[in-house]
Amino acid sequence: MNNLEAKGIVMEIYLKYFLIGLAIAMPVGAITVEMTKQGLKNGFVHGWAVGLGGMTIDLMLILALYFGFASVLALPYIQIPLWIVGAGFLAYLGYDSIKNADKDITPSNERAQKSFFSTYRNGLFVAVSPGNLVFWISVFGAVLSQSYISSNTGSFVVAASGVMSGILLHDLGLLSIVSVTRKVMSRRMIQWVSVIAGMMLLGFSLYFLYEFVVSIIQLFEK
Template sequence: MTIYWMYLLIGFAIAMPVGAISVEMIKQGLKHGFMHGWAVGIGGMTVDVLLIVALYFGLANVLALPYIQLPLWLIGAVFLGLVAYDSIRQADNDITLAGEKPVKSFKKTYATGLLVAISPGSLVFWVSVFGTALSNSYATGKGSFLIVALGILSGIVLHDIGLLTIVSYTRKVMNRRAIKISSIIAGLILLVFAAYFLYQFIVGVKAYL
């Protein structure tokens, strides 16, 4: 169990830096409430579980190949750019203030989280993160791998619940204009991630020239 608790902390630390999923969780949490922010988190966790399964069977090694990663960075940049544009364009739409019933469905918000999580650039990043954390445990046995994987996922869940709890309390004191501005800021942050993915693509191209 010591291994589990150690990797729970590692999973929490992995989730701490602000990423595309965290930005989307905050945005949906502010616009629609805790459960919709959590739906985004579940969408992201779905992809995390699939990546862990892929690593377990060795399928994720394909994404580690440089000539596979290169187009994925570009596709990821375009994808996140479109998500960012949509976030800014619809910043004033579907806002639900505290105490109001959300108009947007839980399933649709889950799909949004799933789409952000499967952005190709994000997949490359998470494969490298999970690969580093899980490769040693796999070598020592399947049981250790599963304990480490469960610990990492538990840490991510802990982070998501903590983040959304803060967001839900913050939302109670925000008006429609403040939530709209937060959605625009979220879109701008996603644009930064898109620019980073594009930078990685350019660096990769230069390495081949």
């Protein structure tokens, strides 16, 4: 295989997983809700902090898969507790979003007082879910096994870079739209967005709780 063919294969893998990353980030999930809320209330940087928190968990999962922990992450005894932990985090964020809907709103022409770390931490909390684990294990399972067989981990690294790039593009695009929208929204409108976002986060929390109960039932039925 010459260099041109090798580069073509690398680009094909990258683009394929770039589109997968973009597609997986498109549906409205808990991370998207929290990013939008923070972006409207405190600006681009704080919305971006939530996205970085989520991507940090994604990167940790990629490294875990790379070092062979995929089978461990797939164990019910590992995934089931994460459902209840994720439900708790989302319930807290949802409650806080509704309770403090009229607080921490920074006008677009002022600098936000909220710390970058606090919104980054929210992103970490929201991203802790078995759904995230299942995605990474399913997306990279075949690539990882193939890299072990061929003793070439390059395809795994390229695929991981592609997915992360797709997620990054989605986050930047979303927050750019939010930043423009924020300039024409009144304080009252932003408050209502925060309340709606809180209700959606509580909804995701209830879904996580439901999955936790279902997983427990299935575990005892085996």
